[in-house]
């Protein structure tokens with residue numbers, strides 16, 4: 623479905639929601655929030671790891687949460703690079719919340735991207751900065767995780783260096799960071 627057609631259908635859904643008294647999201651009271659992950663690490667191949675989560679909360683103008691809005695009624699605007707969203711939940715829960723994971727690729731430059739959310743045709747007055755780092759930060763930034771990147775990573779191992787803290791654990795470089803790096807070793811941008 624094209625974005626334009628999706629927007630038109632979403633607009634009709636807003637009307638239907640109003641008629642059914644299901645509630646229309648308030649652009650100021652509805653929010654998008656990041657976490658618990660502190661940031662996203664990207665592979666040039668665009669295959670993860672996934673950032674958990676973008677949580678969008680839908681609330682009416684009277685502050686009550688809106689339950690049951692399906693995931694495909696949510697849209698995102700992203701500046702700073704290309705990312706892919708995947709819904710974790712099928713619809714908003716009793717708190718009006720729905721979660722999405724985010725995966726980026728080599729198009730993202732430090733420090734990251736800014737993400738805004740839209741529910742039906744209602745653009746929320748809330749956006750968040752998602753901090754990003756890449757496995758391919760080192761030496762040549764050639765969109766390929768090769769031996770040079772590994773050598774640089776090895777030099778950071780056991781130290782506190784933000785660039786290699788792939789699991790966003792506060793700067794410490796350890797086994798979990800190595801496991802993440804290893805899983806993407808050899809990957810390159812398509």
Ligand SMILES: [Ca+2]
Pocket residue numbers: 758759760762763764765766767768770771
């Ligand atoms: Ca590289």
Ligand SMILES: [Ca+2]
Pocket residue numbers: 786787788789790791792793794795796798799
């Ligand atoms: Ca770490």
